[in-house]
Amino acid sequence: MWIFPLGAALVSATFAFLLGRQWIARHRTHTLAWTVALTMFMVATLATAQGVRLGWTPGLFRAYYLFGAMINVPFLAVGTVYLLSKRRWVGHGFAALVLVAAVYGAAAMARAHLDAAVLDGVRGIPEARFVITGTALTRTLSRYYSYTSFAIVVLGALWSALRLRRQRAAPNAAHLRRLATGNLLIAAGTFVVAAASIAVRLGRSSEVAMLFSVGLLAGVSLMFAGFLRTRPKPLLAATGRPVPAPAPVRGET
Numbered sequence: 001m002w003i004f005p006l007g008a009a010l011v012s013a014t015f016a017f018l019l020g021r022q023w024i025a026r027h028r029t030h031t032l033a034w035t036v037a038l039t040m041f042m043v044a045t046l047a048t049a050q051g052v053r054l055g056w057t058p059g060l061f062r063a064y065y066l067f068g069a070m071i072n073v074p075f076l077a078v079g080t081v082y083l084l085s086k087r088r089w090v091g092h093g094f095a096a097l098v099l100v101a102a103v104y105g106a107a108a109m110a111r112a113h114l115d116a117a118v119l120d121g122v123r124g125i126p127e128a129r130f131v132i133t134g135t136a137l138t139r140t141l142s143r144y145y146s147y148t149s150f151a152i153v154v155l156g157a158l159w160s161a162l163r164l165r166r167q168r169a170a171p172n173a174a175h176l177r178r179l180a181t182g183n184l185l186i187a188a189g190t191f192v193v194a195a196a197s198i199a200v201r202l203g204r205s206s207e208v209a210m211l212f213s214v215g216l217l218a219g220v221s222l223m224f225a226g227f228l229r230t231r232p233k234p235l236l237a238a239t240g241r242p243v244p245a246p247a248p249v250r251g252e253t
Contacts, residue, residue: 044068
């Protein structure tokens with residue numbers, strides 16, 4: 001079962017690398033936010049693979065929960081807000097809010113008391129409600145952070161795809177259709193990861209653990225496929241030489 005989160009880590013590492021290269025080349029703030037988010041996802045899935053394969057430790061669980069369940073999706077949402085907002089101050093304001101929330105969440109996770117005996121007995125994916133004892137602050141933050149950010153990412157991707165689909169008469173209609181499909185794949189991937197995470201909170205069976213592990217890999221792979229779909233294909237002139245791709249439009253990563 002550990003092979004699936006390890007695969008998700010490899011996909012997210014590749015994804016983050018390409019996003020980072022794109023940010024260096026174009027200096028678009030939304031790609032920086034997504035690079036941070038995918039790097040967090042890589043750390044979380046590596047911790048998951050290690051915990052499932054060799055056994056869970058408090059350090060592995062904190063990394064898995066903080067970077068996977070708590071502050072990962074908010075940074076995806078920062079990228080979505082930057083990409084879709086016409087006013088840059090909106091993106092800056094939301095990014096500042098998420099940074100404060102992330103620091104607060106990290107501090108809460110660092111202070112949280114973990115039941116080491118429960119972790120020692122886990123042979124799969126640990127449930128936070130049994131591992132984190134005492135205050136429910138970290139679990140509450142995780143729900144508020146993740147659900148709100150999930151809605152922003154998915155609704156933003158769907159809205160962008162719908163708007164791009166409507167521009168069928170544009171000169172670069174084929175490129176716009178690729179962007180629309182890419183946005184739908186990104187929304188689907190985010191939904192799959194969220195659904196897998198919810199499943200873990202509802203049950204403790206080995207089937208649920210397997211569903212979560214497979215969901216991580218399937219979700220990030222769909223998101224990666226959507227990103228690749230939004231990248232413009234090089235066009236060839238009559239000479240066979242590449243010509244500039246269509247000008248980027250809002251909604252393109």
